[in-house]
Amino acid sequence: MNNIEKFQDPGLPEHIHRKADHDEGAAKKAERQVAILFLFSALGTVLAITSYIFIPNNIVIFIPIMGDQVASQLFLGLGIAMATFFLGMGAVHWAKTLMPDTEVIAERHEFRSEEVDRDAFVATVKEQGGAAGLGRRTLIKRSLGLAGALAALTPIVMLRDLGPQPKKQLNTTSWESGTRLVTDPGDRPIKPSDLEVGAVAQVLPALKAGEERTLENVGKDAVLLIRLNPNEFNLDSERLSWTHDGIIAFSKICSHMGCAVALYEQQTKHLLCPCHQSTFDVTRAAKVIFGPAARPLPQLAITIDSEGYLIAKQPFTEPVGPSFWERNSK
Amino acid sequence: MSQKERIAGGVANYVDERTGAAKWLNKNLKKVFPDHWSFMLGEVALYSFIILLLSGTFLTFWFDPSQRDVIYNGSYQPLQHVQMSAAYASTLHISFDVRGGLLMRQIHHWAALLFMASIIAHLLRVFFTGAFRKPREANWLIGVGLVTLGIVEGFLGYSLPDDLLSGTGIRIAEAILQAIPVVGSYIAFFAFGGAFPGHVFIPRIYTVHVLLLPGAFLALITIHLMLVWYQKHTQYPGPGRTEKNVVGYPLMPVYMAKAGGFFGIVFGITAFLGAVASINPIWLYGPYTPGQISAGSQPDFYMGWLDGLVRMSPPLETHAFGHTISWNILIPGLIVPGILFTGMALYPFIESWISGDKKEHHLLDRPRNVPNRTALGAMSLTFMMVSLINGGNDLIATHFHMSINQIMWMSRIGIFVLPPLAFVITKRICLSLQRADRDLVLHGRETGRLVMLPHGEFVEVHEPISPEKAWTLTSHIQPQALSTATEDANGVAKPKALVNKLRSRMSAANAEQMPAATATEAQELEGGHH
Numbered sequence: 001m002n003n004i005e006k007f008q009d010p011g012l013p014e015h016i017h018r019k020a021d022h023d024e025g026a027a028k029k030a031e032r033q034v035a036i037l038f039l040f041s042a043l044g045t046v047l048a049i050t051s052y053i054f055i056p057n058n059i060v061i062f063i064p065i066m067g068d069q070v071a072s073q074l075f076l077g078l079g080i081a082m083a084t085f086f087l088g089m090g091a092v093h094w095a096k097t098l099m100p101d102t103e104v105i106a107e108r109h110e111f112r113s114e115e116v117d118r119d120a121f122v123a124t125v126k127e128q129g130g131a132a133g134l135g136r137r138t139l140i141k142r143s144l145g146l147a148g149a150l151a152a153l154t155p156i157v158m159l160r161d162l163g164p165q166p167k168k169q170l171n172t173t174s175w176e177s178g179t180r181l182v183t184d185p186g187d188r189p190i191k192p193s194d195l196e197v198g199a200v201a202q203v204l205p206a207l208k209a210g211e212e213r214t215l216e217n218v219g220k221d222a223v224l225l226i227r228l229n230p231n232e233f234n235l236d237s238e239r240l241s242w243t244h245d246g247i248i249a250f251s252k253i254c255s256h257m258g259c260a261v262a263l264y265e266q267q268t269k270h271l272l273c274p275c276h277q278s279t280f281d282v283t284r285a286a287k288v289i290f291g292p293a294a295r296p297l298p299q300l301a302i303t304i305d306s307e308g309y310l311i312a313k314q315p316f317t318e319p320v321g322p323s324f325w326e327r328n329s330k
Numbered sequence: 331m332s333q334k335e336r337i338a339g340g341v342a343n344y345v346d347e348r349t350g351a352a353k354w355l356n357k358n359l360k361k362v363f364p365d366h367w368s369f370m371l372g373e374v375a376l377y378s379f380i381i382l383l384l385s386g387t388f389l390t391f392w393f394d395p396s397q398r399d400v401i402y403n404g405s406y407q408p409l410q411h412v413q414m415s416a417a418y419a420s421t422l423h424i425s426f427d428v429r430g431g432l433l434m435r436q437i438h439h440w441a442a443l444l445f446m447a448s449i450i451a452h453l454l455r456v457f458f459t460g461a462f463r464k465p466r467e468a469n470w471l472i473g474v475g476l477v478t479l480g481i482v483e484g485f486l487g488y489s490l491p492d493d494l495l496s497g498t499g500i501r502i503a504e505a506i507l508q509a510i511p512v513v514g515s516y517i518a519f520f521a522f523g524g525a526f527p528g529h530v531f532i533p534r535i536y537t538v539h540v541l542l543l544p545g546a547f548l549a550l551i552t553i554h555l556m557l558v559w560y561q562k563h564t565q566y567p568g569p570g571r572t573e574k575n576v577v578g579y580p581l582m583p584v585y586m587a588k589a590g591g592f593f594g595i596v597f598g599i600t601a602f603l604g605a606v607a608s609i610n611p612i613w614l615y616g617p618y619t620p621g622q623i624s625a626g627s628q629p630d631f632y633m634g635w636l637d638g639l640v641r642m643s644p645p646l647e648t649h650a651f652g653h654t655i656s657w658n659i660l661i662p663g664l665i666v667p668g669i670l671f672t673g674m675a676l677y678p679f680i681e682s683w684i685s686g687d688k689k690e691h692h693l694l695d696r697p698r699n700v701p702n703r704t705a706l707g708a709m710s711l712t713f714m715m716v717s718l719i720n721g722g723n724d725l726i727a728t729h730f731h732m733s734i735n736q737i738m739w740m741s742r743i744g745i746f747v748l749p750p751l752a753f754v755i756t757k758r759i760c761l762s763l764q765r766a767d768r769d770l771v772l773h774g775r776e777t778g779r780l781v782m783l784p785h786g787e788f789v790e791v792h793e794p795i796s797p798e799k800a801w802t803l804t805s806h807i808q809p810q811a812l813s814t815a816t817e818d819a820n821g822v823a824k825p826k827a828l829v830n831k832l833r834s835r836m837s838a839a840n841a842e843q844m845p846a847a848t849a850t851e852a853q854e855l856e857g858g859h860h
Contacts, residue, residue, distance in 0.1 A: 005849040007771075007804045010797040012570030012577065057429055058405065066606060070432065077433045077605020085598020091591025099584045106362040106576045108562055110690055111465050162520040169525050170508075170515055184621060202621060216525040219501075219620030252621060257505035257640070257659065258526070259498055260623040274625045275502060276641045277724060277734055290735055292640060292658045294647035322505040323656040324515040329649035 012103065020097050030097035037090035044082025051075035170326070171319045173205075173220045173251075175300060180206035181225065181249070181310040184218075189309040192245045195227040200264045202252060205312070220320055222252035222260065223300055225310075226282055228269065234283045242301035244310065249300040250286050251320040254278060256293035258322045271297070295329070363585050364565035364578035368455045373589065374448035376555075377596040378441045379547065385438040386540065392428055394420035395490065395536035397529040406613055414492075414617035417532045421491040421612055437604030442484050444600060446632040449477050457677075457707050459694035461564045463687070467678040469557045472550050474675040479543055479550075481632050486539040488610065488630060492532055495610075497618025498627050500531065502640075509659040527620060567693045567805055569798040576692075626725055635714050638721030639666060642741045670710070684836045686812045698767075699806040701760035702840045708756035709749040716744045757842075764844035767803045770795060771847035772855055804846040812837040 019026040055072035063069050113121070134141055180189045181203040195201060203223050207213060230246040242248075250271070254261045259275035264282075270289070271280040278291030286297035298320050301313035319327055346352040363369075396416040402409050404419070406426045424431035453473060456462055462470035485503070489496045504526045507518040523530035562576050571577050579585055603609075615624060629637050639662035646657035673680075681703065682688060697704040719726070720741035727734040774792035782788055795803075812834055 003850075005853075007797070007800045007847075007849050007852075009572070009801050009805070010569050013798055052429055057427070069606075072429060073433045074605055076430050077437075077601055080433075081598045081601035081605055083598075084594045084601060086594075088591040088594020088596075088598060091587045091594065093591075095584050095587035095591065099587060101579070101584070103577050104360075104362050104580055105570070106562075106578075108574050108576055108692060111561070112690075159520065163523040163528075163530075164519060166515040166519045169519075204621070215527050215618075215620055219526050222621035257502045258620075259501060259627070260621055262623045263625060274623055274627050274724065275498065276637075277738065278645075288645055291738070292643040292645055292662075294645040294656070294658055322508055322659070323647060323654040324508045324518075325511050325513075325653055325655070326515060327654040328652040329647075329654055 012105070015102050018097065018101060021101075027098065030093070034090050034094045034098070037086045037093060041083050041086035041090065044079045044084075044086060046079070048076050048079025048083060051079055166324075166326075170321070170324055173316055173320055174217055175205050175221065175223075175312045175315045177312060177314045178305070179312045180305070181223070181302065181312070182206045184222070190225075191308050192227075192247055192304065192310060195225060195247060197227050197229055197246065198266050199227050201225045203249075203310075219258070220253065223249050224252045224261065224264075224271070225249050225302075226264065226269075226271075228283065232269065232283055235285055239285045239299060242299055242313065244302050244304060247302065247310070248282065249302045249312075250280075250282075250297040251300065251316065252297075253321040254293060255288075255295040255297055255320075256291070256322060261297060294323070358559075359580070359582040361559070361581045362562075362576045362578045363581065364563050364571075364576060366566055368459075369563065370592065371448055371452040371455050373592060374596055375445055375452055376551065377593045378445040378448060378600065379551065380593070381441040381597055381600055382438060382445060383544065385434045385441060386544075388434045389424060389431075389438060390540060392420055392424045392431065393417070393490070393536075395533045397492065397527070397532050409613065409616070412617065415532065417490060417492040418612070418617045421493070425613060433601075433604050436607070436609050437600055439488070439609045440603040440607070441600050442487060443609075443630065443632075444596075446477075446480050446484055446630075449473075449480055450632075453477060454707070454711075458697040458704060459564070459566075460691065460700060460703065461694055462678045463691040464678075464682065465561055465690055466557070466564075469554055469561075470678050471675055472554045472557075474671065476547065476550055476554070478671060479546060483539060483543045483547070484630055485633055486535045486543070490532060490536060490539065491610075491612045492618050493612040494615040494618050494622060494624055495612070495627060497527065497620070498623055499629055499633075500618075501526065501620065502637075506659055506663045509656040509663070511653075511655055511660075527618070562692070564692050564694050567696070568802050571693065573690070573692050626728070628722065628725065631718065634721035635717035636663070636667060636721075638717035638719065638723070638741065639663075641723060642717075642720050642738055642745065644742075670713075674710075681840075684833060684840050685809055686837065687809070696806065698760045698763040699843070701757045701764075701842065704760050705753040705757040709753040712752035713745065713749045716741055716748055720745075761842070761844060764846075768844055768847045771800050771803050772852055800847075800852075804848070806846065808843060808846060809841045811841040 020030045021027075051072055055075060057070065057072050059071040060068050061071045061074075063074075112118070182189050182205070184202045184204045187204075187207070189206065190201070190203065201224075203225055204213070204218065204221050225247055226249075227245075227247045230243075232246075233240060233243065233248070235243070250261075252260050252262070254273045254275065256273065256276055256278050259273050261271050261273045261278075261280065263272040263274055264270075265272065269282045271282055271286065272278070273280075273291070273293070276292050278293030279289050280286040280293070280297055281289050285299055288294065288296060298316050298318050300316055302310055303313045305311045318329070342352070345355070394416045398416050399413055400416050400419050402412050402414055402419050402422065404410075404422055404427055406422050409422065421435075424435060426432070456470065456473065485499065489500050489503075504518050504522060507521060508514045510517060518526070521531065521534075522528040523534075563578075565571050565576060565578070579588075616622075628634070640659065643658045643662045646661075648655040648657065695703075697707075720738065723734055723737040723741065726732060726737055774794045777791045777793050779791045780788050781791055
C-alpha cells in the first residue's frame with residue numbers, strides 16, 4: 001500500500017502590518033479619528049441632558065415615517081444612543097488601528113492530568129469516600145436518603161397557602177335562573193327589541209344588591225348575545241328552546257384556553273377566537289368548525305321576564321372556559 | 331520612568347500587596363482570545379443582559395406591581411377616570427409622566443428581544459460549529475438553561491403591565507396550568523391565589539421577574555463565562571491553529587478595548603431603537619379585563635413558536651370517567667417543547683455516543699464537514715420556523731389577504747413534511763460543498779482566463795490555491811463508522827443487539843462524507859496534466 005501524504009500545516013501566515021504601524025502620519029490620522037468619535041459621544045451626552053432639562057414632556061412633534069413623537073423622549077434617546085454608540089466606536093477604532101494587532105499564540109494543554117496524578121486522585125476519592133463507609137453501612141445510607149427526600153417536602157408543602165382549593169369554582173358561574181342580562185359596559189337590562197337582526201352584544205349577569213363586579217366573575221360570566229333570523233338556526237328542539245326570538249347566547253370565554261371569543265363574522269355567522277383561531281358556527285350551537293378548540297362554546301338558555309327584559313332561563317349546564325382535569329363532560 | 335508608568339506600577343503594586351495576585355493577574359491580563367465575528371453573538375447576549383439590569387432597575391423605581399383597583403388620573407387623556415390596576419396605571423405613569431420613562435421602557439423591551447435573539451444566534455453558532463463537544467458539555471447545558479429561563483423571564487416581563495394584550499397571555503398560561511392532568515386546577519388556583527385573574531399574580535411574578543430569575547441568570551452567566559475563561563475559547567481551523575494552541579489577541583489592551591467598545595455599540599443601538607421605534611404601546615390596548623380582547627393578539631417572537639404549535643393543534647380532548655384531558659393544550663404546550671428542549675440539552679452526549687468520539691475538541695467544525703449535525707440543525711430550525719410562522723398566521727392572513735384556514739393547514743402538514751425535507755436537502759448540500767472543496771484543492775481556482783492550445787482546444791486556466799487554504803480545506807476530522815457487530819465470533823447475538831444496530835446505523839450515517847483531498851492525489855493529478 002502506498003503512503004498517502006496529507007497536506008501539511010504551513011503555520012501562521014506572515015503578519016501584515018497596518019499603515020499606522022510604520023507611518024507616523026497615518027497613526028496621527030487614526031488618533032484624530034478616534035478623538036472625533038469620542039467627541040461625538042460627548043456631544044450626545046450634551047444633547048441627552050439638554051433634552052431632559054429643557055424640553056417639556058408634553059411636546060409632540062411630527063417626524064416623517066415615524067409619525068408623532070414625544071420630543072423629549074426622542075432627543076433624550078438619540079442623545080444616549082449617540083453617547084454610548086460613539087464611545088464604543090471610538091474604543092473599537094482605537095483597538096483596531098493603534099493597539100498591537102500581531103496575533104499571539106498561547107499554548108493549550110489537555111485537561112486530562114498526568115496518569116500519576118489521576119491515579120492518586122482516584123485512589124483518594126475511593127479511599128476517603130470509602131472511609132465514610134457509606135457503601136457498607138446501608139442503614140445510614142437508607143435513613144440519609146429518607147431524611148433528605150423528606151426535607152425537600154417542607155418547602156413544597158409550605159406553598160400550600162398560595163391559594164385556596166378550586167372546589168367547585170371552575171364549574172359554576174353567577175348565572176342563575178331568572179338572572180337579568182345587562183349590558184357590559186353600562187349594566188342596563190336589555191329587551192329583545194334593543195338588538196336588531198345581525199347585531200351582537202356583550203352582556204353580564206345583573207348584580208344582586210350589595211354585590212360588586214370582579215374580574216374573576218367577568219372571566220366566567222361574560223356572555224355574547226347574537227340575534228339572527230330564527231329560521232337561520234340549525235338546532236335541535238332543546239337548544240332552539242334556549243333561544244328567544246332569534247337571540248342566542250353563548251359564553252364568551254373560549255372553550256380552548258379562555259380568551260374572549262370576540263370576532264363575529266356577520267355574513268358567515270362564525271365566531272372566531274383571536275388567540276388561536278378556533279371558529280364556532282353560531283347557527284349550530286357554536287359547534288367547532290375549525291381550530292384547536294375541542295368543545296362548542298356553552299350555550300346559555302334565555303327567555304324574557306314579565307317586564308319583557310331578557311333573563312337566563314337556567315344556569316349554564318356545563319362549566320365555561322378551558323378544560324381541567326375534574327371537568328365532567330358527560 | 332514617566333509619571334504614567336509610575337502610577338500604573340503603583341496600582342499594580344497596591345493590588346498585589348493586598349491580594350498576592352500578581353502572578354495570576356499577569357497571566358490572565360495576557361490571556362489570548364481568538365478573533366471571529368461569530369464569537370460576538372454571545373457577547374451581544376451578555377451586553378443586552380447588562381442593559382436589561384440597568385433599564386429594569388430604573389423602571390422598578392416607579393412601577394407598582396399591584397392589582398389593586400385605581401382610577402387613572404394622569405396625563406394620558408383617553409384613559410382618564412378609567413378603572414384599572416395599579417400596575418397598569420403606574421406603567422402609564424412611567425410612559426407619560428416620568429421623563430425618559432417611555433424611553434427606558436422601550437430600551438428594556440428592545441434589549442429583551444435582542445437578548446433572546448442573540449442567545450438563539452449564539453446557540454446556533456455553538457451548535458453548527460460543534461463547540462459543545464468535550465470538554466464543553468457542561469457549558470452547553472448551562473446555555474440551554476439560560477435560553478429556557480430567558481423565555482420565561484421575557485414572558486413574565488411583558489406580562490407585568492397588566493394591559494389587555496399581556497393579560498390575554500396570562501390567561502393562556504393559566505389555561506396551560508389548568509390542563510395539567512390531576513393537579514392542574516390546584517396548581518392554577520395556587521399560582522393565582524384563587525380564580526383567574528385574582529389580585530396576587532402580578533406581584534408574585536414581579537418577585538420572580540426582578541429577583542429570582544435575574545439572580546439565577548447572574549449565577550449561570552458567571553459560571554458560563556468562568557468556564558469559557560478556564561477552558562479557553564475555541565477557534566476556527568486554519569494555518570497555525572491546532573488543538574494545542576490558541577491564536578488571537580491578548581485581553582489587555584486589545585480585548586478590553588474591543589469588548590468594552592462593543593458594549594457601548596450594543597447599548598447605543600438599543601437606545602436608538604428605544605428612541606425611534608415604538609414597542610408595546612400598552613396605552614393603546616387598555617387595562618386587562620377577561621371579557622375583552624384585541625384582534626391580532628401576538629406574543630413576543632421567542633414565545634411565537636409555542637403559540638404557533640398551540641394554534642395548529644387538532645381539537646383533541648379525552649373525556650372519560652368524569653375527567654378531561656386536553657391533548658390540544660398538553661401536546662403543543664408542554665409535551666413537544668419538553669421533548670425539544672430535553673433533546674437539545676442531551677445532544678452533545680447523543681452525538682458522542684453515535685460517533686464514539688471521546689476526545690477533547692478545541693478546533694471548531696466547518697458545518698459542511700459534519701453533514702448529519704448540520705442537517706439535524708436545519709431540521710430543528712425548520713420545525714421552529716413553521717411553528718413561528720403559524721404563530722403569526724392571523725397577521726399573515728390579514729396582511730397578505732390569504733385564508734387563515736389554508737395557512738393553518740399548510741402549517742399542520744408542513745410541520746411534519748418540511749423538517750425531514752430540510753434534513754435531506756441540507757445533508758446533500760453539505761456533501762456537495764465538501765465535493766466543491768475537494769475540487770478546489772485538487773484542481774485549483776478558476777481564473778476565468780481562457781487559453782487556446784496549439785491544436786485549437788480552449789481550456790480555462792486553473793490557478794493552484796495557497797498552501798494555507800489547502801490546509802484549511804483538508805485538515806478536518808473525517809469520522810469513521812463504528813463497527814459494532816451484533817453477533818460474537820460464534821454467531822451468538824450480543825446483548826443489546828438492537829441498540830447496537832441502531833448505533834452502528836446512525837454512526838454510518840454520521841460518517842458519510844467526501845474524502846478530503848490529499849497532497850498525494852494533488853501530485854498525481856499534477857503529473858497527469860502535464
